[in-house]
Amino acid sequence: MLRHLLAVLLLPFVVTVLVPALLLSQFGAGQPALWQQAAGVLVFAAGFGLFAWCVALFVRVGRGTLAPWDPTTALVAVRPYRYVRNPMISGVAGILLAETLYFGSAALLVWLVAFVTINHVYFVLSEEPGLEQRFGQSYREYKAAVPRWLPRLRR
Numbered sequence: 001m002l003r004h005l006l007a008v009l010l011l012p013f014v015v016t017v018l019v020p021a022l023l024l025s026q027f028g029a030g031q032p033a034l035w036q037q038a039a040g041v042l043v044f045a046a047g048f049g050l051f052a053w054c055v056a057l058f059v060r061v062g063r064g065t066l067a068p069w070d071p072t073t074a075l076v077a078v079r080p081y082r083y084v085r086n087p088m089i090s091g092v093a094g095i096l097l098a099e100t101l102y103f104g105s106a107a108l109l110v111w112l113v114a115f116v117t118i119n120h121v122y123f124v125l126s127e128e129p130g131l132e133q134r135f136g137q138s139y140r141e142y143k144a145a146v147p148r149w150l151p152r153l154r155r
Contacts, residue, residue, distance in 0.1 A: 007067035012051065015115060016095045023107040030104025040102030047094020050080060054088035057081070068127075075135045077142050083151040085143065089119050123148065 032040070057079060058064055062072025066088060080087035093116055100108040131139045 003065055003067075003070055007065040007070060008055065011066060012092050012095075015092060016099070019111060020096070020099050020103075020108055023111055024103060024105060027105065027107035030106065032102065032104030036101045036104060040098045040100075042098075043094055043101060044098035047091045047096075047098055049091075050087055050094060051091030053080065054091060058088075071130075071134075075131075075138055075142065077146070082146065085146050085148050086119075086123060089116075089123075090149065120149075 055066060057076050058066055058072055061078060062074050062076040064070060064072030064074075084090060093112065096108065096112040096115055099105070100112055128143065132143075135142075
C-alpha cells in the first residue's frame with residue numbers, strides 16, 4: 001500500500017496539486033463565470049473517477065503501480081483500457097482541465113497543454129517500447145487494436 005501511495009504522491013499529486021498551486025500563486029486566477037466553475041467541478045469528478053479506477057486496476061489486475069520505477073507485472077487491458085491505452089493520463093488531464101475551468105487560468109491551460117505534450121512524447125519514445133519489451137506479442141496486439149488517446153467512434 002505504501003508503494004502505491006508514494007507513486008500517487010510523487011506523480012499525479014505533483015502534477016495536479018503542487019504545480020497548479022505554484023502557477024496560481026505566480027499568475028493568479030481569472031474571473032470564471034459560474035457555469036465555468038460548475039463545469040470544472042463536473043470535469044474534476046469525471047477525471048478523478050477515471051484516474052482512481054485506473055489506479056485500482058493497476059493494483060488488482062496489473063499487480064504494480066503507476067510509477068515507472070515500480071511498473072505493473074501484468075498487462076492491463078480491461079475496463080477503460082479496452083477503449084484507450086492511456087486512460088489514467090486522460091483522467092489526470094481531465095483534472096487539469098477542471099482546474100483550468102474552475103480557476104479560469106491561462107497559466108493552467110498552458111500547463112495542461114505541456115502535460116499532454118510531455119506525456120505523448122514520453123509514451124511514444126519510452127513507455128510503449130518498454131511495454132513491447134515486457135509483454136511482447138500481447139502488447140503489440142493490444143496496441144494494434146486500441147488507440148493511444150481517443151477512443152474509436154464505433155460500436
